[in-house]
Amino acid sequence: MLTRPMLAEKSIKVWLGFWETLAGLFYPNLCQLCREERATRTEGYVGTNCRKQVKCIEPPFCECCGQRFFGEISQSFRCGDCIDQKIAFTSARSACSFEGPVREAIHSYKYQRALWYEPFLAQLLLDAALPTLTKTSWDAVIPVPLFSTRQRGRQFNQAERLAQHLGRALHIPVLDKVLRRTRPTVSQTKLPKKARAENMKDAFHIDQLPETSLRRVILIDDVLTTGATANACALPLINAGVETVVVWTVARSEPR
Ligand SMILES: [Zn+2]
Ligand SMILES: [Zn+2]
Numbered sequence: 001m002l003t004r005p006m007l008a009e010k011s012i013k014v015w016l017g018f019w020e021t022l023a024g025l026f027y028p029n030l031c032q033l034c035r036e037e038r039a040t041r042t043e044g045y046v047g048t049n050c051r052k053q054v055k056c057i058e059p060p061f062c063e064c065c066g067q068r069f070f071g072e073i074s075q076s077f078r079c080g081d082c083i084d085q086k087i088a089f090t091s092a093r094s095a096c097s098f099e100g101p102v103r104e105a106i107h108s109y110k111y112q113r114a115l116w117y118e119p120f121l122a123q124l125l126l127d128a129a130l131p132t133l134t135k136t137s138w139d140a141v142i143p144v145p146l147f148s149t150r151q152r153g154r155q156f157n158q159a160e161r162l163a164q165h166l167g168r169a170l171h172i173p174v175l176d177k178v179l180r181r182t183r184p185t186v187s188q189t190k191l192p193k194k195a196r197a198e199n200m201k202d203a204f205h206i207d208q209l210p211e212t213s214l215r216r217v218i219l220i221d222d223v224l225t226t227g228a229t230a231n232a233c234a235l236p237l238i239n240a241g242v243e244t245v246v247v248w249t250v251a252r253s254e255p256r
Contacts, residue, residue, distance in 0.1 A: 032108075032116065033101050044120025046101060054124065055097040057252065065227045066093045068254060085197070087227070088234035089219065089245045094252035095128035098223050102251050106222055110158050121222070121250050122165035129218075129248045130169060139214050140175045141167045144221040144233055145204070147181040162250065163220040170218075178214075179233055180207035188225045189253070196225070200232035206240045216244045224252040 031039040031047030039047035060069045062079035064087055069077065096102050105121060108114035143159035151157050160176045167174035182205050188196050219233055224247065234245040 032114070033104055041116065042119055044105070044117045044123070046105060046117065046120040050101040051120075053100045054102055055099065056128070057094050057096060064089075064091060066091065066224075066252070081227075085231075088231050088238045089227075089247050092224055092227055092230055092247035092249070093129070093132070094224050094249045095124040096251050098251035098253045106158075106251060110154070110222065113155070115156075118161060122162055125162055125220075125248065125250045126165060126169055129166065133166075133170060133218065133246075133248075136216070138170060138172050138216050138218055139212075140173050140178075140210070141170070141218045141220055142175050142178050142233075142237070144219065144229060145176070145179050145181045147184040150184065159221045162222060166218065166220060166248070173210075175210060175214075175217075177208040178206065178210070179204050179236070188228060193226060196228040197231070200228045202232075203229075204233045204236055206236045209240060214240075214242050217242055217246075219245055219247045221247070221249045222251065224249040226253075 029038055029040055030045065031037045031050055032045040033050045034047065037047035037049050039045045039050075057066065057068060060073045060077070061067055062069070062082055063076045064078050064082040067079050067081070069079070098106070102121075102124070105114070105117040109117045109121060141163045143157060143163040145151075145159075146154065146157045157176070160174070163174045163176070182203060185199050185203050188199065191199055214237075217237065219230060219237075221230065224230060227247075230247040230249075234247070237245050
């Protein structure tokens with residue numbers, strides 16, 4: 001028998017499917033970012049010229065948080081932030097910089113339900129993450145959860161949808177009930193650096209652990225700002241017995 005939350009989830013999926021089909025009818029083969037070039041549904045309606053403006057995150061970067069080092073360095077290093085703070089995750093990596101076409105696509109995807117950008121964003125994540133992630137085995141993908149009222153308002157969790165792409169590629173389960181956001185938090189981007197960890201303190205709890213043990217997990221979000229959200233998610237996982245948490249995001253905010 002279907003429970004009320006299951007019915008709600010089912011109706012959201014039907015609604016999202018309808019929305020995607022509708023988008024396909026209204027935006028035939030045109031890049032939705034510049035509207036000047038051809039782009040197909042499987043490309044997420046982002047054309048070649050706009051893709052050329054994507055700035056991939058290349059090394060050298062901090063071995064822990066993945067923050068880029070803009071200069072000459074030959075050996076691996078930890079940035080000042082990761083030396084000063086207790087970091088619960090093993091590493092955080094992002095596919096590209098949160099600017100230009102990626103910023104525009106993520107904003108529309110999240111806040112205007114522009115779901116047609118999803119293939120573009122998911123492919124950025126997979127292209128960057130799979131070469132590293134396929135070298136070892138993983139037990140599950142865990143998306144960073146939204147607070148319940150925010151998810152109801154948005155009708156989907158972008159991190160969960162992106163995590164599904166990675167889970168399918170790695171043939172591992174996506175566990176979206178393990179972590180729960182205990183309270184709404186203000187956007188990290190609006191806070192000074194010091195206040196960000198405080199804003200996220202105890203914002204995530206363990207909700208449901210699977211019966212099989214979780215040793216190595218991949219935490220997924222769309223954007224990494226300072227790593228405070230990722231750290232606040234990783235901490236309860238580590239406290240619950242998970243040995244390794246690596247974080248992957250499509251994009252990260254970088255200092256200008
Ligand atoms: Zn374009
Ligand atoms: Zn760092």
